[in-house]
Amino acid sequence: MFKSIWRIFFALVITLLMAGSVIAAPPPIKIGALFSVSGPAAPLGEPERNTAQMLVNEINKAGGIKGRQLELIVIDTQGDATKAVQGVNKLIKDDKVVAIIGPSTTGESMAILNIVEKAEIPLITCAAGSKITDPVKKWIFKTAQNDILAVARIFEYLKKQKINKIALLTVSDGFGSSGREQLVLQSKEAGFQIISDETYGPKDTDMTAQLTKIRGGEAQAIICWGTNPGPAIVARNVKQLGIKLPLFMSHGVSSKKFIELAGDVAEGIILPSGRVIVANQMSNKEPQKKKLLSYINSYSKLYNVEGDHFGGHAWDAMMLLKGAIEKGGDNPAAIRDQLEKTKKFAGIGGTFSYSPQDHAGLTKDAFVLVQVKNQAWTLVK
Amino acid sequence: MDNSSQLAQYILSGLSNGAIYALIGFGFAIIHNATGIINFAQGEFVMLGGMLTIFFLVFLQLPLVPAIALAITLATVVGIVFERLAIRPLKNAKPLSLIIITIGASIFLRGAAMLIWGKDTHALPPFSGNDPLYIAGATILPQHLWIFGISILIIILNKAFFNFTITGKAMRACAYNSYAASLVGIDVKIMVLLSFVISAAIGSMAGIIIAPLTMTSYDVGIMLGLKGFIAVIIGGMSSGLGTVLGGLLLGLLESLGAGYISASYKDAIAFIILLLILFVRPEGLFKKKETQRV
Numbered sequence: 025m026f027k028s029i030w031r032i033f034f035a036l037v038i039t040l041l042m043a044g045s046v047i048a049a050p051p052p053i054k055i056g057a058l059f060s061v062s063g064p065a066a067p068l069g070e071p072e073r074n075t076a077q078m079l080v081n082e083i084n085k086a087g088g089i090k091g092r093q094l095e096l097i098v099i100d101t102q103g104d105a106t107k108a109v110q111g112v113n114k115l116i117k118d119d120k121v122v123a124i125i126g127p128s129t130t131g132e133s134m135a136i137l138n139i140v141e142k143a144e145i146p147l148i149t150c151a152a153g154s155k156i157t158d159p160v161k162k163w164i165f166k167t168a169q170n171d172i173l174a175v176a177r178i179f180e181y182l183k184k185q186k187i188n189k190i191a192l193l194t195v196s197d198g199f200g201s202s203g204r205e206q207l208v209l210q211s212k213e214a215g216f217q218i219i220s221d222e223t224y225g226p227k228d229t230d231m232t233a234q235l236t237k238i239r240g241g242e243a244q245a246i247i248c249w250g251t252n253p254g255p256a257i258v259a260r261n262v263k264q265l266g267i268k269l270p271l272f273m274s275h276g277v278s279s280k281k282f283i284e285l286a287g288d289v290a291e292g293i294i295l296p297s298g299r300v301i302v303a304n305q306m307s308n309k310e311p312q313k314k315k316l317l318s319y320i321n322s323y324s325k326l327y328n329v330e331g332d333h334f335g336g337h338a339w340d341a342m343m344l345l346k347g348a349i350e351k352g353g354d355n356p357a358a359i360r361d362q363l364e365k366t367k368k369f370a371g372i373g374g375t376f377s378y379s380p381q382d383h384a385g386l387t388k389d390a391f392v393l394v395q396v397k398n399q400a401w402t403l404v405k
Numbered sequence: 406m407d408n409s410s411q412l413a414q415y416i417l418s419g420l421s422n423g424a425i426y427a428l429i430g431f432g433f434a435i436i437h438n439a440t441g442i443i444n445f446a447q448g449e450f451v452m453l454g455g456m457l458t459i460f461f462l463v464f465l466q467l468p469l470v471p472a473i474a475l476a477i478t479l480a481t482v483v484g485i486v487f488e489r490l491a492i493r494p495l496k497n498a499k500p501l502s503l504i505i506i507t508i509g510a511s512i513f514l515r516g517a518a519m520l521i522w523g524k525d526t527h528a529l530p531p532f533s534g535n536d537p538l539y540i541a542g543a544t545i546l547p548q549h550l551w552i553f554g555i556s557i558l559i560i561i562l563n564k565a566f567f568n569f570t571i572t573g574k575a576m577r578a579c580a581y582n583s584y585a586a587s588l589v590g591i592d593v594k595i596m597v598l599l600s601f602v603i604s605a606a607i608g609s610m611a612g613i614i615i616a617p618l619t620m621t622s623y624d625v626g627i628m629l630g631l632k633g634f635i636a637v638i639i640g641g642m643s644s645g646l647g648t649v650l651g652g653l654l655l656g657l658l659e660s661l662g663a664g665y666i667s668a669s670y671k672d673a674i675a676f677i678i679l680l681l682i683l684f685v686r687p688e689g690l691f692k693k694k695e696t697q698r699v
Contacts, residue, residue: 066524196669223669227628229619232418233663233671240411253526253620260618264537264546265414285528285620289535 052088052095053354055080055345056115058126058136059150059338063102064226067252067281068128071335072150073098074327075319076125079342082322089349101127105135112136116143122354125341126150128334131198137164146360148344150337152275153202157383165363165383167340167373169298169390171199171249174275175206177296177391179214181404182245191220191243191269193234193258195250200226203249203274219243224254232261239267251276256285263289270294275391279332283399294404296391298333298373305403311370319372336372344369344376410542415664416657417540421549423656424556427640427649428611429633431563432604434644437637438580439600442503446487446511447608448630449518453480454609455621456518459527469532477609483514484605488598511626518623529616548617555614559607560649567644576600628672635679641689650691 057076060069080096088094097119099111108127115121116139123146127133130153137156140147141163149156152168182190192207194200200223211218219241222234235258238246246269248258255277262271271293273282278297283290299306303316319339323331331339344366345359352358366385369376374390393404429451436444457476461467467475491506532551537544567573578586579596587593612621612629619625632655639651655675662674682690
């Protein structure tokens with residue numbers, strides 16, 4: 025009895041001594057992460073968290089950055105702006121991180137911008153809304169492709185098909201309304217006519233009423249802007265109503281999950297997407313291909329599912345940050361300056377070039393159009 | 406597309422949603438009439454039905470029919486366990502405390518489902534194909550016919566059970582006056598348990614037949630449960646025709662409102678109806694002189 029207690033005591037002492045020796049090594053570089061790992065935006069936040077953690081482990085295994093280990097402090101925002109604000113305050117004040125990646129959604133990102141600006145900590149968000157970096161804010165960068173670029177890609181294609189009457193069906197959340205804004209704005213510039221402009225709620229389970237209205241109009245194509253599962257229901261309802269118009273979706277559903285949910289009604293749907301889901305079909309000359317394939321492989325080895333473009337946003341954020349710390353050290357201001365100097369960084373979402381006028385870093389080329397054929401994504405050429 | 410076919414489409418869509426609301430509403434009514442409480446975990450039975458079927462179908466690779474049977478059985482077992490562990494031990498509690506317990510149970514079930522099956526949305530394959538059928542210029546899916554058929558079947562079985570079987574009559578007796586029922590030798594406890602069994606089974610059935618259309622995830626129960634609740638409030642807590650009409654009315658108003666006013670107000674319409682009914686006719690729209698409860 026006493027013997028075993030002594031044993032436990034010694035084990036404790038030894039553990040403590042070992043912990044002490046870790047403390048004696050150079051302190052780790054603390055990086056904060058805000059991801060909506062649970063809640064409605066979990067399909068975004070979960071792969072983002074997984075990817076960031078995977079990269080930090082890889083970097084640490086390879087000896088860290090200039091001999092210093094990285095420490096990733098992840099906070100689950102549950103897709104809730106209030107929790108994001110609490111989280112960012114904790115990261116800045118308690119954990120004293122040198123930089124932050126995330127949050128996952130536009131709404132959360134907008135909620136924390138001012139706090140981060142005031143604290144003068146560089147933030148690389150993984151959300152897509154163009155409002156985040158337009159106008160440019162000194163400390164805020166982003167890796168997700170702007171919806172401006174996604175809309176531009178679709179419109180370019182529609183013009184080629186000589187379609188100019190469109191119907192919009194957008195989800196009434198941050199992602200949908202930001203997309204709708206761009207669709208309306210750019211269709212004016214492109215001379216498109218919006219025949220119907222409908223919305224649906226993020227939790228709606230039946231959109232036949234809206235689509236019946238669209239069916240009654242004279243639109244030549246339907247553009248639906250939302251994230252899973254809404255668009256999959258829209259695809260089903262379109263089939264159900266016997267609508268034969270071409271259906272376009274946003275990059276918000278460019279993952280295997282969408283095809284899984286929509287099943288055979290997904291056939292023929294076209295959407296703009298990052299290259300990650302069609303990496304195999306890319307030509308070998310493209311600079312992104314190697315990184316895309318290696319990301320997909322290492323992610324699926326670790327988590328048993330394919331890496332998607334949401335995880336890719338975190339990959340880009342983490343690797344951009346790594347590059348900046350390697351060049352400028354771990355001072356927040358230096359990291360920010362180095363980030364802004366990033367040129368032609370080939371990542372998962374596209375090739376990034378930041379400048380003092382542009383903190384989004386990507387061009388229309390970050391998107392390709394993909395179409396569902398035989399339950400898989402194919403590149404539209 | 407002319408206006409009449411558009412109207413026909415709204416009506417058909419509305420009715421098919423309404424049938425689902427009515428089925429979910431049934432579950433509320435049966436438990437309310439046996440125990441006097443409103444079981445806010447009813448939506449969670451709907452979720453369990455869909456999620457368990459997908460679990461058996463996709464993960465255990467069972468064929469559709471055994472998967473459905475197993476899912477209903479298991480959801481019913483959850484209903485029984487819920488009654489035994491959370492409702493029965495508090496025999497003398499006020500209905501309000503019991504209602505709060507059901508809210509707690511619904512949060513628990515949702516959380517457990519999230520931990521077990523994750524946060525993803527899942528789709529169940531349709532029972533018989535995806536090709537739309539044309540009726541009067543409007544279209545519906547074969548799945549809608551399943552929904553209508555199964556709803557009608559459940560309504561008829563329900564009616565027959567409560568009117569023509571001894572057990573059903575005993576349950577109605579408990580609803581009228583449980584003390585008097587116990588005096589004539591009816592085991593009230595068993596009847597309460599039975600009400601949970603029936604509503605868990607009906608709720609999970611509803612969850613299964615709609616899963617191919619609306620898809621399912623750990624949190625579908627909240628909204629569907631509330632819509633079922635509105636249906637049963639319109640129907641005046643009856644487990645007969647009132648709730649059916651309540652559900653259909655709700656579905657129709659939602660669909661017509663979304664079509665002719667704006668889809669943004671779809672849920673608002675439902676909740677405005679709930680408030681109006683509660684303010685103006687809390688006994689339900691269809692309640693005349695003496696409607697049978699249960």
